Amino acid sequence: MEAIINSFLLVAATEMGDKTQLLALVLASKFKKPWHVMAGIFTATVLNHALAAWAGEWIAATVPDQWLNWALALTFFGFALWILIPDKDDSNTDNMKWGAFWTTTVLFFFAEIGDKTQLSTVALAAKYQNIVLVTLGTTAGMMFADGLAVVFGEKLTQKISMKWINYGSSLLYVLFGVGILMR
Numbered sequence: 001m002e003a004i005i006n007s008f009l010l011v012a013a014t015e016m017g018d019k020t021q022l023l024a025l026v027l028a029s030k031f032k033k034p035w036h037v038m039a040g041i042f043t044a045t046v047l048n049h050a051l052a053a054w055a056g057e058w059i060a061a062t063v064p065d066q067w068l069n070w071a072l073a074l075t076f077f078g079f080a081l082w083i084l085i086p087d088k089d090d091s092n093t094d095n096m097k098w099g100a101f102w103t104t105t106v107l108f109f110f111a112e113i114g115d116k117t118q119l120s121t122v123a124l125a126a127k128y129q130n131i132v133l134v135t136l137g138t139t140a141g142m143m144f145a146d147g148l149a150v151v152f153g154e155k156l157t158q159k160i161s162m163k164w165i166n167y168g169s170s171l172l173y174v175l176f177g178v179g180i181l182m183r
Contacts, residue, residue: 003128007137013169015145024146031100040104045142048112053134056125076177080170
């Protein structure tokens with residue numbers, strides 16, 4: 001249960017203000033089909049994060065524990081700094097001719113490659129060494145955060161300062177890094 005909850009919390013916090021959350025907002029606004037957009041996000045996230053979790057579990061099986069703990073802690077500290085740099089939506093949504101579901105699935109899958117949430121999934125899977133539970137938690141975190149963007153969109157971003165959301169997310173990463181070093 002710890003792997004699911006921590007994966008959910010970390011990815012949900014990380015996704016706030018992330019480029020894929022901005023992409024969810026754009027796609028929901030453009031298509032006006034929230035369920036199709038959410039289904040595309042779900043499909044892309046499960047595929048992307050399952051691959052990332054597999055990579056994390058492989059790393060954990062390959063790298064000796066003493067090095068893995070330091071590498072994971074440094075990774076989480078690096079993410080704590082990275083999250084303080086705001087993302088920009090650099091996706092091109094002008095030629096969306098496949099419909100809401102397929103456009104969302106393809107754009108999300110590729111937008112997640114090398115993204116903070118994907119790399120966090122790799123690190124979480126290396127920490128917990130459980131592909132299924134980490135993928136379940138990170139996917140739930142993505143669905144929560146991106147669901148907020150799809151459903152509430154612009155209203156939410158007017159009420160909550162992204163600066164404070166980023167600070168909170170950064171603090172979570174620091175806590176994860178410290179927790180790894182303390183075991």
